[in-house]
Amino acid sequence: MRTHTIFVLYLCLVSTNSFAHSGHIFSHAIEACENKQISQKCSYIVGGEKYYTGTCQVLNEVKMCVRNQPVKTIDADSATVPKNNTGNDLSDDPKFQTLNEIFANQGLTLNEFSVARANKLSF
Amino acid sequence: MNHIYMLVILFGALALVACNGTEDTLSTGSDITSTSSEDTTDENNNATTTQIGLNPDYFFDSALSEPIETTACTLTDGTETLCYEIVISGVPSNNEIGPFCPTHIDDDATQGGVWFDGSGELYQLDGAFIVYTKTLYGDDWQLYDETTGEVFVTDTQIACEAAARPNVDPEYQNHCVECAIEYYGGGVAQKFLIPASPIPLSTPEQVGADLGVALNGVVIAGPAPVSAILAANTIAAFDDCGGHINPAEGYHYHAALGCSNIITTLDGHANLLGYALDGYGIYAMLNSEGEEDYDLDECRGHSDDSRGYHYHAASAAENMFIGCYQGAQGSVEIVQ
Numbered sequence: 001m002r003t004h005t006i007f008v009l010y011l012c013l014v015s016t017n018s019f020a021h022s023g024h025i026f027s028h029a030i031e032a033c034e035n036k037q038i039s040q041k042c043s044y045i046v047g048g049e050k051y052y053t054g055t056c057q058v059l060n061e062v063k064m065c066v067r068n069q070p071v072k073t074i075d076a077d078s079a080t081v082p083k084n085n086t087g088n089d090l091s092d093d094p095k096f097q098t099l100n101e102i103f104a105n106q107g108l109t110l111n112e113f114s115v116a117r118a119n120k121l122s123f
Numbered sequence: 124m125n126h127i128y129m130l131v132i133l134f135g136a137l138a139l140v141a142c143n144g145t146e147d148t149l150s151t152g153s154d155i156t157s158t159s160s161e162d163t164t165d166e167n168n169n170a171t172t173t174q175i176g177l178n179p180d181y182f183f184d185s186a187l188s189e190p191i192e193t194t195a196c197t198l199t200d201g202t203e204t205l206c207y208e209i210v211i212s213g214v215p216s217n218n219e220i221g222p223f224c225p226t227h228i229d230d231d232a233t234q235g236g237v238w239f240d241g242s243g244e245l246y247q248l249d250g251a252f253i254v255y256t257k258t259l260y261g262d263d264w265q266l267y268d269e270t271t272g273e274v275f276v277t278d279t280q281i282a283c284e285a286a287a288r289p290n291v292d293p294e295y296q297n298h299c300v301e302c303a304i305e306y307y308g309g310g311v312a313q314k315f316l317i318p319a320s321p322i323p324l325s326t327p328e329q330v331g332a333d334l335g336v337a338l339n340g341v342v343i344a345g346p347a348p349v350s351a352i353l354a355a356n357t358i359a360a361f362d363d364c365g366g367h368i369n370p371a372e373g374y375h376y377h378a379a380l381g382c383s384n385i386i387t388t389l390d391g392h393a394n395l396l397g398y399a400l401d402g403y404g405i406y407a408m409l410n411s412e413g414e415e416d417y418d419l420d421e422c423r424g425h426s427d428d429s430r431g432y433h434y435h436a437a438s439a440a441e442n443m444f445i446g447c448y449q450g451a452q453g454s455v456e457i458v459q
Contacts, residue, residue, distance in 0.1 A: 057422075
């Protein structure tokens with residue numbers, strides 16, 4: 001059951017194509033705030049490797065995640081730390097939001113994400 | 124070369140360079156000569172952030188219908204103060220509007236604009252993307268004639284308005300939607316009242332449909348309602364400046380793509396692109412090194428000594444400029 005839940009979450013997080021092929025209209029920024037209050041932290045993932053973090057705000061009557069940190073990239077297969085836009089390692093940056101924080105916002109641990117991503121090849 | 128260019132910008136008798144490289148003269152309000160600056164204090168009378176307001180001289184002259192004046196106004200928090208009255212003509216002063224939709228699936232990126240759906244991707248709206256929508260959004264998408272390759276585009280005022288309304292006319296589903304500014308008198312004039320000295324709020328306030336004005340005289344709008352647009356199997360195409368036209372307010376921007384930017388300082392800070400309704404400046408996302416700041420607040424703003432509090436726009440792919448207001452807002456209305 002837990003594995004199934006993780007996989008479903010993984011699909012929601014990573015596979016934009018799964019939405020596309022089903023015809024579902026998606027917006028990661030809106031989905032990231034579906035069960036959150038205004039000003040709560042939020043995060044979402046684009047393309048399986050770009051991480052957006054910010055807070056939930058209401059813009060033009062729609063609640064969505066407003067990013068206020070630079071987009072981070074990650075190689076989840078090797079579980080390395082994120083890098084900034086220019087590819088520099090952010091592990092020493094005092095303002096760096098750890099991966100575990102990012103995934104905690106998504107209801108996952110880094111290990112769970114890595115497992116789910118690894119399992120992608122099996123499906 | 125860049126240094127010479129920047130010096131010319133800053134010290135060369137008020138020359139401005141727009142995104143297409145054309146030069147424009149600066150607006151000179153009759154009684155306005157410089158940026159307003161004011162220190163604020165907290166409840167214990169301690170000095171806090173310097174409030175640096177809108178500089179009328181930064182607006183492109185031909186973007187405005189009238190010289191900028193000051194007038195009494197009441198802000199959203201009830202503060203009665205002085206505002207700048209900024210009247211725009213409704214068209215950008217420094218570049219042409221469009222193109223929006225490609226007309227054929229063989230068209231390249233120069234023959235269409237861009238599209239963003241809030242998913243974090245910025246798409247070039249070329250013919251190939253029109254074909255790709257079936258893969259991206261679903262099998263019920265068919266934006267072109269499979270026999271001829273012609274793209275279904277709303278190419279009349281009737282079609283534009285039938286497709287731009289909230290309940291899209293079924294006849295215009297599966298269309299690339301665009302409207303011509305000529306349908307609306309060549310531009311919808313709007314009047315902004317923006318506080319001359321920003322009034323900080325204790326709690327941020329929400330952004331509505333329109334949130335500010337670009338230096339080239341274009342309305343800066345909140346996020347485009349892409350979910351509703353896509354739900355009707357339509358693409359409400361943006362041009363390469365992130366703008367498009369609707370019947371209600373004419374041409375307006377939904378994304379920052381560099382078409383109203385000016386360099387205001389030599390410190391490598393991001394370029395100024397416009398002002399929010401609360402009087403704080405909106406700057407581009409990245410500085411001259413291509414980097415984004417780490418200390419932005421929930422509204423996507425922060426303070427420094429040169430600019431006081433100011434915002435940084437999000438990327439175009441995020442379908443937004445700023446996240447909220449940190450100051451009491453003036454207003455915007457269509458000039459009848």
